[in-house]
Amino acid sequence: MSRRSDAAATRRRPRALPASFYARDTEVVARELLGCVLECHSPDGVVSGRIVETEAYLGEHDAACHAVAGRTARTEALYGPPGTAYVYFIYGMYWCFNAVTREAGLPSAVLVRALEPLEGIARMRARRRTARRDVDLTNGPGKLCLALGIDRTLDRVPLQRPPLLIRAGTPVADAEVIVTPRIGITKAADWPLRWLVAGSPYVSRTPATFTRRSLAP
DNA sequence: ATCCGGATCGCCT
DNA sequence: GGCGATCCGGATG
Numbered sequence: 356m357s358r359r360s361d362a363a364a365t366r367r368r369p370r371a372l373p374a375s376f377y378a379r380d381t382e383v384v385a386r387e388l389l390g391c392v393l394e395c396h397s398p399d400g401v402v403s404g405r406i407v408e409t410e411a412y413l414g415e416h417d418a419a420c421h422a423v424a425g426r427t428a429r430t431e432a433l434y435g436p437p438g439t440a441y442v443y444f445i446y447g448m449y450w451c452f453n454a455v456t457r458e459a460g461l462p463s464a465v466l467v468r469a470l471e472p473l474e475g476i477a478r479m480r481a482r483r484r485t486a487r488r489d490v491d492l493t494n495g496p497g498k499l500c501l502a503l504g505i506d507r508t509l510d511r512v513p514l515q516r517p518p519l520l521i522r523a524g525t526p527v528a529d530a531e532v533i534v535t536p537r538i539g540i541t542k543a544a545d546w547p548l549r550w551l552v553a554g555s556p557y558v559s560r561t562p563a564t565f566t567r568r569s570l571a572p
Numbered sequence: 573a574t575c576c577g578g579a580t581c582g583c584c585t
Numbered sequence: 586g587g588c589g590a591t592c593c594g595g596a597t598g
Binding site: 421424427428429430443444445446447448 | 592593594
């Protein structure tokens with residue numbers, strides 16, 4: 356990616372979003388996380404990216420939310436305080452990162468599905484050897500966890516300080532936001548709970564609404 | 573002890 | 586657009 360992006364990300368370091376940011380309606384948090392910067396620290400250095408795609412998972416009554424199983428060892432993080440991480444393992448080989456929302460005891464979260472790489476791009480390339488192009492480094496929830504080095508050790512950590520944090524970014528205007536159904540689920544698959552930055556080449560999958568919009572504005 | 577489904581990815585056609 | 590990889594969590598016996 357461009358040196359300009361790296362330089363811009365390094366120059367400005369807005370404060371991390373406070374826990375109160377997450378202690379709100381999950382859909383509002385999912386929407387407002389667009390444009391914010393997810394940043395992960397490790398002995399290898401700092402890696403970060405701008406959030407361009409999110410999904411909301413609404414709690415025990417959302418059939419696609421892991422909390423349908425109730426409170427278990429796995430879902431414990433979902434029941435934790437707002438502004439902490441829920442990191443889970445999927446399909447035998449990938450991690451997915453969520454930010455816990457609302458309040459402790461109400462198991463809801465926002466899944467971060469795609470990033471625009473900003474900082475530590477060389478490190479991301481090293482961790483994502485199969486990605487031929489930079490747009491493929493972080494355009495999916497499993498990919499971005501590989502690129503940033505997010506795994507089980509970060510489950511339940513607070514998101515206000517290293518090793519894992521989310522900073523305020525350049526706000527994304529409503530005109531640039533698209534909402535679609537969530538991806539890769541079978542239950543409650545028609546609920547419009549996925550938010551994307553329109554036109555970003557870094558999203559995980561271009562939604563059908565893109566095509567429809569361009570053909571029939 | 574065993575079974576099954578899954579908030580994915582990468583490679584194949 | 587389809588499929589295999591690979592393994593954990595939760596349910597069932």
